[in-house]
Amino acid sequence: MPEILLDIQNVSYTYGNGKKALDGVNFTVTAGEFVALAGRNGSGKTTLTRLAMTLLKPVGGSIHFQGQSTAALTPADMARSIGYVFQNPDRQIFRDTVLKEVAYGPEQLGFSQNDVSNSVNWALSMTGLTELTDSFPRSLSRGQKQKVAIASALAMRPKMLILDEPTSGQDPWDAQNLMNLLTSLNKEGITIILVTHDMELIARYTGRAVVLDQGRKVFDGLPDELFGGSLDIEAWGLVPPAALALSRRLPGVHAKSAAELVELLGSAIRQGRERYA
Template structure:
């Protein structure tokens, strides 16, 4: 049975003047999962991830990381196990070369110089940034900057990555390239929590979806179950992927995958032609 890495138990969080942001949220993330955390703006997604990183402390409830309560832990403590990637990579980038940027985290964790070099080399290779090692990070594209932020996180050798809307502001090719990178990292054993409002990404890449609405967990299951038509996801501010929306309009045809849906529609059209020949 996979190890439970992060266990969020009945979390409540109140902002001093902003009311209740989270109300009794429960879910656990096991080693090797690729989880989407979804919900409309203001649903509590970012607050929950900030709690998971010990950037905030819960009003009540508990969070455990590999069985240890995080109430007394600092963000630096959490960084040994969880890498956090902000929506805007410019918030994380401040050094003058990609290699130096990626080296910052391991240096802060007191890696030896040899271990820092090894971690940087491996992280650059895993993210396809080896040739950009000496580049000035701020001259890179948005997608490349996001990869620098991911490389900086994985250089610290975390068991889990939390990414907040990592494809925001990217063109479709960069977004696909980044998602394929995350799939590859997941296959290498890194657990992924992807904060996103993009239902297409959830349907195509993730294996589990947790949906928040008004600070409460309202769904926890597979993307297929989220989009099979049994859930009124519009009430949570979600729009189904295009392939799902189309399949729901076609009698007897159902798929969350665009390529598969194309084949099903084509076969259905040909079958109907034969039936009426």
């Protein structure tokens, strides 16, 4: 049975202004999962991930990672187990070369010089940044900066990555490259929690979707079930992927992305031409 990594039980959080951000949320993630965390703005997604990293502390309930309570742990403690990638990579990039940036985390965690070198080289290789080691990170493209942030997290050898809207502001090509990278990392055994507003990414790449609305968990299951048409997801501020919604109106077609829909329709047209040639 897969190991439970993150166990959030009946967690609530209220900000200083009295706004309740989370109300009795239960959320468990097992090793090897690729989970999407979705919901409209203000639903509690980012608050939940910040609680997981102990950047915030719950006012009610409990959080455990690998069976250990996080109540007394600091963000530095959690960085050994969970890599957190912010929506804006500029918020976590501050060194003058890609190599130094990626090395910062393992150095701060006390890795030996040999372990730092091995971890950095592995992280750079996994993210395709090996040729950019001497580059100034802030001069890179948005997509490359995001990869630097991911490599910096990977270099600390975490069991889990949490990414907050990592494709925001990227063109479709960079977004696809990033999602392919996350898929590869997941196949390597790294557990992924993807915070996203992009329903196509959820349908195409993730194995499970968790939806928050007004601080409560309202859905936890397969993306196919979320977008299957039996749930009023619009009430939660979600809209099904256009390609998926359209394909369900076409007999024999089930596409999770626009690219897949175009490919399936093209194949159907070719088959029709061959049949009547």
